[in-house]
Amino acid sequence: MRPKAELHLHIEGTLEPELVVELARRNGIDLPTFDAEAIRARYDFADLQSFLDIYYENMAVLRTDRDFYDLATAYLARARAQGVRHAEIFFDPQAHLSRGVSLEAVFGGLSAALKDSDVSAALIMCFLRDQGAAEAEEVLRAALPYREHFIGVGLDSAEVGHPPALFRRVFDMAAAEGLRRVAHAGEEGGPDYVWEALDVLKVERVDHGIRAMEDPSLVARLREERIPLTVCPLSNVRLRTVPSLRDHILPAMLDEGLLVTVNSDDPAYFGGYVEDNYQALRDELGMTDAQLDQIARNSFTASFVEVPSAGQ
Ligand code: HPA
Ligand SMILES: [Zn+2]
Numbered sequence: 653m654r655p656k657a658e659l660h661l662h663i664e665g666t667l668e669p670e671l672v673v674e675l676a677r678r679n680g681i682d683l684p685t686f687d688a689e690a691i692r693a694r695y696d697f698a699d700l701q702s703f704l705d706i707y708y709e710n711m712a713v714l715r716t717d718r719d720f721y722d723l724a725t726a727y728l729a730r731a732r733a734q735g736v737r738h739a740e741i742f743f744d745p746q747a748h749l750s751r752g753v754s755l756e757a758v759f760g761g762l763s764a765a766l767k768d769s770d771v772s773a774a775l776i777m778c779f780l781r782d783q784g785a786a787e788a789e790e791v792l793r794a795a796l797p798y799r800e801h802f803i804g805v806g807l808d809s810a811e812v813g814h815p816p817a818l819f820r821r822v823f824d825m826a827a828a829e830g831l832r833r834v835a836h837a838g839e840e841g842g843p844d845y846v847w848e849a850l851d852v853l854k855v856e857r858v859d860h861g862i863r864a865m866e867d868p869s870l871v872a873r874l875r876e877e878r879i880p881l882t883v884c885p886l887s888n889v890r891l892r893t894v895p896s897l898r899d900h901i902l903p904a905m906l907d908e909g910l911l912v913t914v915n916s917d918d919p920a921y922f923g924g925y926v927e928d929n930y931q932a933l934r935d936e937l938g939m940t941d942a943q944l945d946q947i948a949r950n951s952f953t954a955s956f957v958e959v960p961s962a963g964q
Pocket of ligand 2: 660661662808836859917
């Protein structure tokens with residue numbers, strides 16, 4: 653299997669229904685159903701928000717550092733089996749703090765899992781854009797005692813109506829701390845969100861970014877500056893940002909000379925882990941092995957951490 657890096661992966665989006673049930677039992681949490689298949693049957697999404705509603709609901713079973721440890725350990729084992737040599741993993745601390753779960757539990761569990769895995773991995777802390785900039789600044793300040801546990805910051809959750817420019821100050825603060833910067837932009841939002849992420853937040857990578865293709869001058873900028881895009885094909889289909897995989901703009905992005913990568917986003921919800929995304933691109937979109945090899949090479953080029961086994 654082709655070695656690859658995964659650069660767009662929300663650890664809470666790897667929470668499989670079976671683990672939801674197990675953690676609910678362990679933590680004495682009542683669920684509408686304890687049948688994993690019945691939970692999975694709800695995963696028919698109309699858009700990003702309808703997914704986020706269930707995503708935040710399910711993650712309420714994550715309470716202790718052991719829960720976060722088990723979650724990340726399960727992901728890393730699956731990732732390894734899918735050829736992942738290196739993962740840069742998003743997490744959403746605000747979604748846990750708001751439920752009374754401490755940063756200590758979140759960082760403690762995730763960091764221990766990364767340390768115990770033989771897959772190279774690092775954490776990127778995301779701000780929930782729909783919770784506003786003041787809260788983002790607060791969580792960054794609260795996370796600084798854990799500075800050595802994460803390499804960067806990102807911006808996720810409901811995109812439209814929450815433009816990147818609102819987060820200028822917190823991204824400046826993060827830059828001053830030597831943190832790397834990424835943001836979701838151009839998933840449901842238009843090319844203007846991608847421009848803002850680049851110009852105002854100074855992001856070094858754009859998460860999704862598929863709608864950048866609507867603006868030729870933006871495409872030229874991304875190409876000239878070699879800005880990586882972390883595209884998530886199965887996610888785009890399941891959240892209906894594209895009608896079907898056959899309509900996906902990824903091959904055109906590659907033809908434009910963009911530094912595109914392929915990632916799984918929230919694999920427990922979108923029908924596949926990262927190699928499943930590669931295979932779907934081959935089987936349903938007819939992408940060639942040469943194209944997929946290029947994308948896998950791009951994933952190492954686009955990663956923030958030098959990976960010793962890259963390309964082996
Ligand atoms: O695809 C996504 N988009 C925005 N926020 C998210 N949080 C988890 N997954 C996503
Ligand atoms: Zn995402």
